[in-house]
Amino acid sequence: MFTQAEENYLKAIYKITQHTADQTVSTKSIADELGTSSASVTDMIKKLTDKSLLSYEKYYGVSLTREGQKLAIMLLRKHRLWEVFLHDKLGFNWDEVHDVAEQLEHIQSYLLIERLDEFLGYPKFDPHGDPIPNENGNFTYRNQVSLSSVQETGKKLTMLGVRRHQADFLKYLDSIHLKPGVQLTILSKQAYDQSLRLQIADRDEILITQQVSQDILVKP
Amino acid sequence: MFTQAEENYLKAIYKITQHTADQTVSTKSIADELGTSSASVTDMIKKLTDKSLLSYEKYYGVSLTREGQKLAIMLLRKHRLWEVFLHDKLGFNWDEVHDVAEQLEHIQSYLLIERLDEFLGYPKFDPHGDPIPNENGNFTYRNQVSLSSVQETGKKLTMLGVRRHQADFLKYLDSIHLKPGVQLTILSKQAYDQSLRLQIADRDEILITQQVSQDILVKP
DNA sequence: TTAAAATTTTAGACAAAACTAAAATATATA
DNA sequence: TATATATTTTAGTTTTGTCTAAAATTTTAA
Known part of the structure; x- marks a missing residue:
């Protein structure tokens, strides 16, 4: 190949x-x-x-070309399915999955990837919230907006994913207990620097900069 | 590396x-x-x-060298753990696991292989009955003899593994419902060509040549 | 024990995937 | 528009892992 x-x-x-x-x-x-x-x-x-x-x-x-794009999407599919495996089955943190998936995505076996997909329960999104193309290369679409664009305060939001994938950014989010699936509420927004005071799950409130909130995706 | x-x-x-x-x-x-x-x-x-x-x-x-041997044993460990994963978790047949494990064994991640081992429940043998070295490179020893060397007839035996790993040989064993863990009984042995009449599990009896019985390992 | 056969090594070449330095081309700006 | 700057390509090298052909060495056998 x-x-x-x-x-x-x-x-x-x-x-x-x-x-x-x-x-x-x-x-x-x-x-x-x-x-x-x-x-x-x-x-x-x-x-x-x-x-x-x-x-x-x-x-x-x-x-x-159409063929090249197809191949690229299948690589993305393999990469993201392996990430789900590492995270969900082997207990890897979401900042640890990328590098190993980068190797695993090159394994050549159609059967392997279809069986893996089945074994994982046909997941639609990877641990970072990125969509996993299906066997035909189609992505699941979902509405998601940057946390920085949300105006209402007090509303319960669900985190869906991230826009940056650097391990240090993910580790920081982890340290404040933010990851896809977590519930959060904007308590207030500072007008002059757009920083946000957040309540994450039922924990103490925390302050995040706009630089961070821009790269967090939530259900609108 | x-x-x-x-x-x-x-x-x-x-x-x-x-x-x-x-x-x-x-x-x-x-x-x-x-x-x-x-x-x-x-x-x-x-x-x-x-x-x-x-x-x-x-x-x-x-x-x-000692270092070279250590590395070779770790590759064997990785190969066989991946075979268990493919067989037990993804439902691969035992004649299908080798080629994919051959690729997977080169993935570089100590954490991956230790987590995989844990996820699989620290298996001691792979789908062909070959021992899996542990983290320190030690193999589990077990008594096993070639089916061709068994003299008693009528005794219930348990298949433990094989001595040949060619896909066609494994497929043949599969077709007569022979694989590790299966119970079998020697009904009779032909003196002149050493062929065996076997009862496999509770199925119809079957005849196998010495060429085949030599490469089947059973609990003595 | 010496010649023939087999094995092993050396020498030289090639393809893949990278590099640096220099040439060619495109883009931006005065 | 002409020139300076940035980008892209070409040319020539390097490393890895392979090959074939030939030379060196060991093993076998007459």
């Missing part, structure tokens, strides 16, 4: 298209995403283009 | 030492085991010797 390096390039390109309007991705953005040189990226682009996973025009940029 | 290729060489060398009296392994036997050329083996031996996983004398042969 494809090498791990090839798969990592497809994932990176897919990820970049997710948070940009354009479907066309620059060499540099891929290099930045993977922490590699532009020259290496150009080399790999050629290989993936030859394998018709990318369409590519020199000096202009690349985009995923 | 070590590359997959390096790990595969260590495993191969360990495997060869298991069914030979000598701890010293020839270049050719490694090449045969891995389906590669002797020249490639010589190259890799040098690398592994530099990393003090092997001790090596030109034209004479190699043996695993």
Whole structure:
């Protein structure tokens, strides 16, 4: 099939298209995403283009072909299912799952991933609240808004996920007992810096900055 | 740590030492085991010797150092734990587990394997009846003999494992409902070709050749 | 015990995936 | 619009793991 390096390039390109309007991705953005040189990226682009996973025009940029996109989504599916396994079955913390899932996602076995999905009860979201594509590559859509955009105070909210996945951010949220599924209430909002005083579950109240609240997703 | 290729060489060398009296392994036997050329083996031996996983004398042969052996046993541990997971949790047949475990055993995470062991209930044997080394590399010993060596007829025996792991052999055993844990009784033995008439569980009796009975292990 | 056969090693080459340095092209700005 | 800056590509190297062919060594057997 494809090498791990090839798969990592497809994932990176897919990820970049997710948070940009354009479907066309620059060499540099891929290099930045993977922490590699532009020259290496150009080399790999050629290989993936030859394998018709990318369409590519020199000096202009690349985009995923239908086949390339399908493959990228299946990698995301595998990654997120493994994260659920590590978290739900093996008791990993949500900040520990990513690195191991990054390895597990490259295991080649269609049967494995379908059986794993079944074993986990066909989960729709991973431990960070990100949607898991199904066998056909379809994502479950759900309404979610940034905690920073919520105006009402006193209303009970449910945390759904995060927008940043860095381990230190997740560890911080953990330390204040915030993770997907937890109930929280905005007690008050500071007008000048948009910081929030929160009640998390039934615990003591806590203060979080806007920088943090922007990256927390809740049910609207 | 070590590359997959390096790990595969260590495993191969360990495997060869298991069914030979000598701890010293020839270049050719490694090449045969891995389906590669002797020249490639010589190259890799040098690398592994530099990393003090092997001790090596030109034209004479190699043996695993204590460190190399430890690593090989940990790979066996990972392989067999994954086989248990695939078989017990994901419902893989015992002839399907090997190839996927071959990939999974290279995943690098100490936590993963210790948690997996715990999740599986610290199994002592894999789906083929092979012992799983514990965290310290120790195997559980148990008395087991080849079915071909059993003389008494009419005695209830318990199958413990197999000596061959080829998928077609396992599929054949499956088709006659033989697998570890199953109760069987020798009804009679043909003197001239050592073939056995067996009762397996409560099913119809069946005839197996000595070639097959030699590779079936039972509680003595 | 010496010649033939088998094994092992060396030498040289190749593909994959990365790098650096330099050249080519595109974009931004004065 | 012309030039400076940024991006992209090319060219040439490196490392890993493989290969084939040939040389060196060991083993087998006449």
